[in-house]
């Protein structure tokens with residue numbers, strides 16, 4: 001027997017985008033359901049969880065959800081740089097705790113949260129517009145009808161695909177990571193490791209989670225490289241390559257694996273009765289494959305615009321458009337600039353990486369962070385491109401300036 005439910009807003013996917021959309025829509029008075037296929041929210045971790053303390057504070061994420069980071073170390077085959085800040089501005093999230101907190105926030109605003117609910121199809125009206133989704137839960141077949149459906153299913157974009165509105169991402173990052181216990185951890189310092197040995201089209205990382213645990217990972221750009229990130233990660237840990245050696249004895253606790261879109265902001269994200277958000281919309285910074293803060297911020301905006309449209313009695317594409325305008329205005333030029341830097345980085349040989357680190361050495365902490373976060377404001381870029389005391393830095397920022 002089919003179970004049938006009716007809501008104002010149906011959100012598919014209980015990641016940061018989905019929970020944030022459900023939170024804001026429920027807060028704005030809509031009847032909301034959040035659907036997650038796994039047993040619990042964040043049962044499987046597919047991310048390294050690096051984000052920025054300023055955003056954490058804006059979102060109200062509690063202090064016990066992250067480890068603050070103050071030092072940023074980079075190493076290439078024959079070079080090394082550490083940029084030390086006076087205060088921590090970056091953070092490594094306890095991903096489960098944070099994602100569960102986000103879903104709890106939605107619940108507290110009155111959203112229903114259904115886990116173990118795997119959505120695999122859409123329900124359309126006679127005009128071909130989406131009016132619901134269907135799938136299975138522990139009881140059998142389920143249908144959820146809604147005035148607005150929000151696809152927050154991540155890389156899979158399950159709703160957009162079932163509507164034939166989007167196709168599989170062609171360019172993406174594949175990442176593998178072990179969360180490990182290690183003997184010697186510098187809790188304040190992250191490592192990014194670049195060059196062919198670490199990843200031919202990407203980078204490797206060490207992100208400290210606590211005094212006893214770090215995440216060691218490898219990210220590989222597809223289709224640029226055929227390397228399997230899991231195999232490469234195992235090799236690096238076995239050989240104790242570069243800064244991995246400093247960690248001493250390593251005991252793996254948990255394995256993480258995930259895919260992140262890297263096709264630029266190529267997707268349209270609003271349709272009649274439908275919004276795409278987070279990885280489903282491709283809202284990620286390609287330079288460091290960072291998407292959590294965008295998922296939360298634009299998730300909230302999606303929830304707000306959807307619930308406002310419902311209040312106004314019409315959920316046509318035109319009335320959902322303010323969501324797309326909002327996020328494009330916020331990140332489009334920054335992501336375009338980050339793509340330019342990524343294209344430059346993807347082609348670097350080991351020797352060129354050694355030289356690139358010499359440029360990074362010249363950056364002040366706030367310049368480095370703006371760079372890595374793709375927070376490229378046009379004014380600051382023009383300033384850096386014309387006035388930075390070092391010519392090599394001016395050249396780098398000229399490249400970005402041209403893209404903004």
Ligand SMILES: Cc1cc2nc3c(=O)[nH]c(=O)nc-3n(C[C@H](O)[C@H](O)[C@H](O)COP(=O)(O)OP(=O)(O)OC[C@H]3O[C@@H](n4cnc5c(N)ncnc54)[C@H](O)[C@@H]3O)c2cc1C
Nearest residue numbers: 013015016017037047048050119154175258278279291292
């Ligand atoms: C290896 C790796 C490392 C990363 N590191 C970072 C980082 O350090 N910092 C950062 O900011 N970003 C990072 N990212 C990117 C970041 O994880 C994503 O941008 C972010 O998770 C996007 O959130 P989301 O809610 O859109 O999607 P997701 O987090 O993928 O959530 C989607 C949810 O939908 C559920 N779902 C999927 N299909 C269905 C279905 N059919 N029915 C019901 N539910 C479904 C999933 O189970 C999941 O819970 C990384 C990504 C990868 C792959």
